[in-house]
Amino acid sequence: MAELTERGRRTRQRIVEETGRQILAAGIGGTSLDDVRAATLTSKSQLFHYFPGGKSELVRAVAEWEGAELLAAQEPHVHDLSTRSSWEAWRAALVDYYIGQGRWACPIGSLATEAAARDPELAAVVAGAFGAWADLLTAGVRRMQEAGAVRTGADPRRIAAAILSAIQGGLVLSQPLHDPWPLEAALDQALHALDAPA
Amino acid sequence: MAELTERGRRTRQRIVEETGRQILAAGIGGTSLDDVRAATLTSKSQLFHYFPGGKSELVRAVAEWEGAELLAAQEPHVHDLSTRSSWEAWRAALVDYYIGQGRWACPIGSLATEAAARDPELAAVVAGAFGAWADLLTAGVRRMQEAGAVRTGADPRRIAAAILSAIQGGLVLSQPLHDPWPLEAALDQALHALDAPA
DNA sequence: TCGTGGTTGGACTGCATGGTCCAGTTGTAG
DNA sequence: CTACAACTGGACCATGCAGTCCAACCACGA
Numbered sequence: 001m002a003e004l005t006e007r008g009r010r011t012r013q014r015i016v017e018e019t020g021r022q023i024l025a026a027g028i029g030g031t032s033l034d035d036v037r038a039a040t041l042t043s044k045s046q047l048f049h050y051f052p053g054g055k056s057e058l059v060r061a062v063a064e065w066e067g068a069e070l071l072a073a074q075e076p077h078v079h080d081l082s083t084r085s086s087w088e089a090w091r092a093a094l095v096d097y098y099i100g101q102g103r104w105a106c107p108i109g110s111l112a113t114e115a116a117a118r119d120p121e122l123a124a125v126v127a128g129a130f131g132a133w134a135d136l137l138t139a140g141v142r143r144m145q146e147a148g149a150v151r152t153g154a155d156p157r158r159i160a161a162a163i164l165s166a167i168q169g170g171l172v173l174s175q176p177l178h179d180p181w182p183l184e185a186a187l188d189q190a191l192h193a194l195d196a197p198a
Numbered sequence: 199m200a201e202l203t204e205r206g207r208r209t210r211q212r213i214v215e216e217t218g219r220q221i222l223a224a225g226i227g228g229t230s231l232d233d234v235r236a237a238t239l240t241s242k243s244q245l246f247h248y249f250p251g252g253k254s255e256l257v258r259a260v261a262e263w264e265g266a267e268l269l270a271a272q273e274p275h276v277h278d279l280s281t282r283s284s285w286e287a288w289r290a291a292l293v294d295y296y297i298g299q300g301r302w303a304c305p306i307g308s309l310a311t312e313a314a315a316r317d318p319e320l321a322a323v324v325a326g327a328f329g330a331w332a333d334l335l336t337a338g339v340r341r342m343q344e345a346g347a348v349r350t351g352a353d354p355r356r357i358a359a360a361i362l363s364a365i366q367g368g369l370v371l372s373q374p375l376h377d378p379w380p381l382e383a384a385l386d387q388a389l390h391a392l393d394a395p396a
Numbered sequence: 397t398c399g400t401g402g403t404t405g406g407a408c409t410g411c412a413t414g415g416t417c418c419a420g421t422t423g424t425a426g
Numbered sequence: 427c428t429a430c431a432a433c434t435g436g437a438c439c440a441t442g443c444a445g446t447c448c449a450a451c452c453a454c455g456a
Contacts, residue, residue, distance in 0.1 A: 005402060005453080027312055029227025032443060043405045044445080054445065105311065109370050113303065113311050116373040117223055127374040158383040161371060162364065165384030169367025172307050173359060175314040176325040185356035186363030189391055203423075203432065230413060241435045242415080252415065397456100404451065412443080421434070426427105 012050045014040050020062045020069075024107050028059055028114050059111075060122050066107035067129030071136070073097045081140025082147065087194060091187060098171060099180045108133075109168045134160050144194050151196060159193050166190035210248040212238050218260045218267075222305050226257055226312050258320050261313075264305035265327030269334070271295040279338025280345065285392060289385060296369060297378045306331075307366045332358050342392050349394060357391050364388035 004012065018040045022031040033047055033055060051058040071078065074097075077090035098104065108129045115122040137160035144150050150159070170183030202210065216238045220229040231245055231253060249256040269276065272295075275288035296302065306327045313320040335358035342348050348357070368381030 003402075007453090008402065011403080025315055027227065027316070029225065029312075030316055033445085034443075045406080045447085046404060048445070049403070055443095105314070110311050112370050112374050113308050114225055114227075116303070118225070118228055123374040130371060130374070158379075159387065161368075161380045162384040162387035165364055165367030165371055165380060166360065166388075167367065168370040169363030169365065169384070170359075172310050172366040172370070173328060173363055176310055176321040176328070181356075182359045182363060186360040186367070186388075189357065189360035190364075190387065192391075193387060201432080205423080206433065209433080231415085232413070243417085243436075244434060246415070247433070253413095399456090400454095402451105402453085405449090407447090409446075410444095413441085414439105415441100416439075417437090419435090419437105421432105423432075424430090426429090 008050070011042065011046060015042060015047065015050060015058070016061050016065050019058055020066050020107060023059070023062060024103060024105060024110065027110065033058075056119055056122065059119075060125055063108065063111055063115075063122060063125045063129065066111075067125070067132065070097075070106070070108060070129070071133060074136075078136050078140070081137070082143040084144075084149065084194060087140070087144075087191060091191065094167070095180065095184065095187070098183070099174075104171070104175050104178065106168060106171050109171060112168075130164065134164055137163055141194070149194055154193075162193065163187070163190045206248070209238075209240065209244060213240060213245065213248060213256070214259050214263050217256055218264050218305060221257070221260060222301060222303060222308065225308065231256075254317055254320065257309075257317075258323055261306070261309055261320060261323045261327065264309075265323070265330065268295075268304075268306060268327070269331060272334075276334050276338070279335070280341040282342075282347065282392060285338070285342075285389060289389065292365070293378065293382065293385070296381070297372075302369070302373050302376065304366060304369050307369060310366075328362065332362055335361055339392070347392050352391075360391065361385070361388045 015036065019031065019036050022035055022039070033044070036042075036058075037044060037047060047058065048054065051061065053060075074090060074093055077086055077093055080086040081090060098106065108126055111122065112126045112130070115126050134157070138156045141150060141156035141159045141163075145152065145154065145156060150156075166186040166189070167183070170186035173182035173186075174180055213234065217229065217234050220233055220237070231242065234240075234256075235242060235245060245256065246252065249259065251258075272288060272291055275284055275291055278284040279288060296304065306324055309320065310324045310328070313324055332355070336354045339348060339354040339357045339361075343350065343352065343354060348354075364384040364387070365381070368384035371380035371384075372378055
């Protein structure tokens with residue numbers, strides 16, 4: 001691939017984003033390169049020109065892009081999270097990202113299940129995305145802890161993991177129902193951990 | 199299909215269980231009928247003899263079976279859940295089912311993600327399994343509530359959904375890491391809802 | 397103007413997979 | 427013993443898919 005021109009970068013990006021949409025809607029297995037090719041008005045050779053490793057490399061690129069995109073959708077709140085109202089704003093932005101925009105699934109979470117067994121490299125990318133996300137939440141929990149809203153002995157990493165789990169699990173339940181209430185119930189209850197001083 | 203003899207029922211069951219194993223390990227898309235045929239020492243015609251609807255009918259049968267199996271693995275605790283120690287025993291049985299037996303994923307939860315978009319009928323089966331499970335947990339939460347361990351105003355259904363979400367989400371995080379700690383953190387924190395009287 | 401390297405189009409291949417078909421076997425009820 | 431229905435084996439078909447290949451097309455610097 002050597003170097004990319006501006007035009008090349010734009011084409012590559014178009015492929016990544018469209019593939020992301022298809023995967024979110026139909027899963028990795030349900031997304032064929034021909035679908036992507038048609039939707040992006042490209043050709044087979046371009047797909048393999050930009051992703052010599054084939055489908056798996058493309059999917060990995062999608063995972064990286066979606067991971068960044070997901071964090072971007074939580075800005076600027078996710079870098080604050082020092083007050084309860086900041087957490088609330090963050091919660092609203094997140095639920096809107098998933099539900100309001102008709103996603104009904106987490107671009108990373110849905111990859112996690114499908115990736116874990118079949119593609120270790122992809123699993124590593126997914127784990128990295130979760131890790132970065134968890135780090136931001138952990139920092140927020142720590143700020144709340146310093147402000148006295150969380151018991152001093154509690155481990156911020158575990159609380160952050162529980163909040164992240166509530167999101168992912170809530171989506172798992174909400175998805176087949178096509179109703180946001182389980183997600184909201186799970187997330188709100190997980191956030192109660194921030195209301196329990198000693 | 200008309201009627202099944204004892205032998206036929208056993209063959210059918212063998213197919214369902216083996217397919218369940220394969221799906222859990224590789225997903226629906228990653229499970230081919232030829233794999234199933236080889237692992238069960240059967241033939242193509244048998245697969246279509248017992249499941250005339252083809253792969254999708256087979257997968258649906260698997261979902262139903264796994265749903266029942268999953269509840270069975272939580273017996274007898276899941277039908278009690280009237281004391282904190284009963285919840286602890288339930289929690290231990292569940293974590294052992296997932297982690298101790300090397301599953302690292304929920305047979306139903308992993309289907310949920312893959313099914314939601316592609317097969318509405320399967321999504322309905324999955325939603326039903328979640329519903330039955332949630333009902334049992336809801337009953338347990340209600341018992342705790344009557345015993346005074348849960349605030350009277352709280353909605354048991356939402357608490358049960360949050361606990362279920364913690365399980366599913368915890369598994370999503372634990373899976374790529376291959377480490378049970380996120381599952382345990384999420385589940386334990388969700389169970390704190392049972393420690394908060396008014 | 398010419399050439400080089402990134403870029404694009406699309407035909408083609410090989411393979412895996414879901415699904416069909418029919419012939420043969422086993423079990424069992426009368 | 428016979429007949430029928432459940433059961434089993436495996437060859438076969440059609441299709442959809444990832445991946446290959448090569449020829450053509452820009453864009454830009456020399």
